[in-house]
Amino acid sequence: MKRIVILGGGTGGTLTANRLRRSYDEQAAEIVVVDPDADHVYQPGLLFVPFGLTSMQRIVRPRRQQFRSGISYRQAGVDRVDIEADRVYLDDGTALGYDALVVATGARLLPEETGGLTGPGWLKSVFTFYTPEGAVALHRALERFTAGRLVVNVVDMPVKCPVAPLEFCFLADYYFRQRGIRDRVELTYVTPLDGAFTKPVCNRELSGLLADKGIELVTEFNTGTVEAATAGAGASGAPGGRLISYDERVVPFDLAVVIPLHGGAAYVERSPGLGDELGFIPVDPSTLQAKARPNVFALGDATDVPTSKAGSVAHFEGDVLAGNVRRFLAGQELLAGFDGHTNCFIETGFGKALLIDFNYDTEPLAGHYPARLGLPLLRQSRLNHLGKLAFQQFYWHSLLPGRDVPGISSTMPARGKTHPRAQAAAGVGGHR
Amino acid sequence: MPAATYAGHSVDVNDEGFLTDPGQWTEDMAPQIAKSAGIEELTARHWQVIRFMRAEHQAKGTGPTVRVLGKTSGVSIKELYQLFPKGPAKTAAKIAGIPKPRGCI
Helix, strand or coil: CEEEEEEEHHHHHHHHHHHHHHHHCCCCCCEEEEEECCCECCCHHHHHHHHHCCCCHEEECCHHHHHHEEEECCCCCEEEEEEECCCCEEECCEEEEEEEEEEEECCCHHHCEEEECCCCCCCCEEECCCHHHHEEEEEEEHCCCCCEEEEEEEECCCCECCCCHHHHHHEEEECCCCCCCHHHHHEECCCCCCCCCCCHHHHHHHHHHHCCCCCECCCCCCEEEECCCCCCCCCCCCCEEEECCCCCEEEEEEEEECCCEEECCHHHHHCCCCCCCCCEEEEECCCCCCCCCCCEEECCHEECCCEEHHHHHHHHEEEEEEEEHHHHHHCCCCCCCCCCEEEEEEEECCEEEEEEEECCCCCCCEEEEEECCCEEEEEEEEHHHHHHHHHHHHHHHCCCCCCCCCCCCCCCCCCCECHHHHHHHCCCCCCC | EEEEEEEEEEEEEECCCEECCHHHHHHHHHHHHHHCCCCCCCCCCHHHHHHHHHHHHHHHCCCCCCCHHHHCCCHHHHHHHHHHHCCHHHHHHHCCCCCCCCCCC
């Protein structure tokens, strides 16, 4: 009897546990999931909480209920992993040996690593929507906000769902327009990147949207310190807060929405050899096997793979990872099956959304997904907005249970996309 | 492909001036690259960062970001900005003859 221990019962951990449970008889493998938190949050929903478009009750479900029967769930934190001894130490003092370990503990927010961020203004005039408490507090602050400067700042990459801060800007524009006070609110997006997004075709589209909506873009801004507003957010005439960069540029604000630094789970730092300097797990980008040990695997936000930290990535990785855990335990060669496939709906306000789809090698392009007769890519549409809303049901009932969906493969579909380079290459009669 | 001449040797660079082959770089090129990036004199602290960038690139295939530099190079982010005001990771990578740090997506 093999024992597979999965650390983290979020998107990646849950769908991996369910896939593995289906593929092994209960006599052949024991599957244990460890997670200290009894609630499973549908994280894409956090974006909508500040605008009153959803509530925490509607995006949280009991974690235990997401697991198939035959999966044992330990509600405990992890103290450390001893990769030499193939053993996990839980914070209640018990040790758990494993034949294969899956690290799925995601990314952790580190607001205390930025000077002043968790000072007196935290959750008063400086917020984040990346936590349930932050999203709820920000909802109250936005309701009170009647005029002034609202700044959205990503401190540094990597962050979970790198399009969410842009979506927040688009939704804020829509929100203030609906309230009839958009002309009294200045919106600014402050990023450490040299554009709105890293990938060229998508960057052009998203920068254009910011400009169309009158949202100012400040680039290459590495936030060193956050000085909070001294009075309540949006109080006109009161001295405001300031973001100050390491190269001493200043962006003033009345209300700041900050996406703090991210790192891996805290126990990774206490587990010699497991993680990198930020606490993420170095893995082979196509097999998802950890570089530290052949019997350790990782997926989702916890890894160092060069693609977005997003639920869709955990979803597409899950298929490859569950297969590779099985292959490893059977002494077979691993499948280099993950291509970096990512897709994201980008909510743009006014009941519309964009969809982007890409992988390690192909940047987000125009076209349709998953094939020619599908959702429009890189273009605002009502259909994509409805897709984004419908996705929550798909998440609970299909993605977490780890079911294969007809027509949706874990590798990126090339059909339906407009390839600028392929077209250019075809024009000169050759291929790259 | 564009080329530049440092310390009397021609090297291949990209549009932004980063060496495309770190193997073409020698330490005596660094002061001249630094000058073209607006840094008049390389101190021992600059060199600590430059050598760290080279070693990281050698070990991992990509240069570290500012945040990782601040955690691991022994030079704080604040001082990194004093040494390389126009962006420590980018400027130090250029002077160290390695590609622009990939950063994150």
